[in-house]
Amino acid sequence: MIEAAGVTKKYGKLTANDNISMTAHPGRITVLLGPNGAGKSTLIKSIVGLLRFEGKILINGVENKSIEAKKQLGYVPEMPAVYDLLTVYEHLEFIARAYELDGSWKEDAQTLLERFELSDKRDKLAKELSKGMQQKLSIACALIIKPKAVVLDEPLVGLDPHAIKELKLMMKELADSGAAVLVSTHMIDSMEDNWDSAYIMVKGKIAASVEREDDGHDLEKLFFDITEGAVG
Ligand code: ADP
Numbered sequence: 001m002i003e004a005a006g007v008t009k010k011y012g013k014l015t016a017n018d019n020i021s022m023t024a025h026p027g028r029i030t031v032l033l034g035p036n037g038a039g040k041s042t043l044i045k046s047i048v049g050l051l052r053f054e055g056k057i058l059i060n061g062v063e064n065k066s067i068e069a070k071k072q073l074g075y076v077p078e079m080p081a082v083y084d085l086l087t088v089y090e091h092l093e094f095i096a097r098a099y100e101l102d103g104s105w106k107e108d109a110q111t112l113l114e115r116f117e118l119s120d121k122r123d124k125l126a127k128e129l130s131k132g133m134q135q136k137l138s139i140a141c142a143l144i145i146k147p148k149a150v151v152l153d154e155p156l157v158g159l160d161p162h163a164i165k166e167l168k169l170m171m172k173e174l175a176d177s178g179a180a181v182l183v184s185t186h187m188i189d190s191m192e193d194n195w196d197s198a199y200i201m202v203k204g205k206i207a208a209s210v211e212r213e214d215d216g217h218d219l220e221k222l223f224f225d226i227t228e229g230a231v232g
Pocket of ligand 1: 036042043
């Protein structure tokens with residue numbers, strides 16, 4: 001579970017997140033939608049502990065900056081976060097050691113590399129990979145810890161169709177295994193078939209939230225009603 005309560009983040013005079021409260025529940029894929037500049041990345045960075053903010057964020061009931069929270073939290077940043085001079089496999093080994101994973105990580109690593117078609121790149125340095133391959137490696141690093149909560153910031157941008165399909169399937173599997181999955185995106189159609197709960201952000205605030213079970217909703221229509229209404 002990822003819970004934000006009264007989160008406010010200011011950059012100088014600009015309020016990028018204005019008193020935001022939201023929850024990503026275990027077993028569900030929660031999408032954070034909003035136009036560019038709405039404040040999604042700022043909220044995500046606060047959730048994963050990269051920014052100081054006012055308010056409170058809990059990961060499975062513990063404060064987000066605690067080691068206990070970090071152990072359970074997977075994070076896929078908007079820009080691939082890789083170490084130029086480590087090989088693909090060394091990245092996974094590094095994470096496995098840092099998180100003190102048990103020996104089964106090696107099988108998980110193999111599976112992740114196969115699913116992302118990176119097996120033949122295992123011994124390549126990250127700097128030798130294409131941007132899309134770096135993104136896939138960055139995702140593999142987040143998932144190898146088997147996170148109980150996972151936050152993905154615009155994860156589908158720059159991926160090839162196979163990787164998009166695999167990643168969407170992985171998000172579903174993570175949710176089905178009981179993890180809370182939070183995905184930020186400005187492209188509604190990319191997640192239209194793959195969400196359970198949605199928050200729509202506009203100008204630093206949550207403008208609406210909707211559950212898939214609710215009858216009669218249309219995410220795209222709701223998005224445009226809200227975002228275009230807000231602009232006009
Ligand atoms: P989104 O992810 O929805 O595109 P962001 O969270 O990146 O939105 O940005 C929200 C607002 O905060 C924007 O107006 C952006 O220009 C501003 N912003 C983001 N990061 C910084 C920063 N490091 N310093 C100053 N302003 C920032």
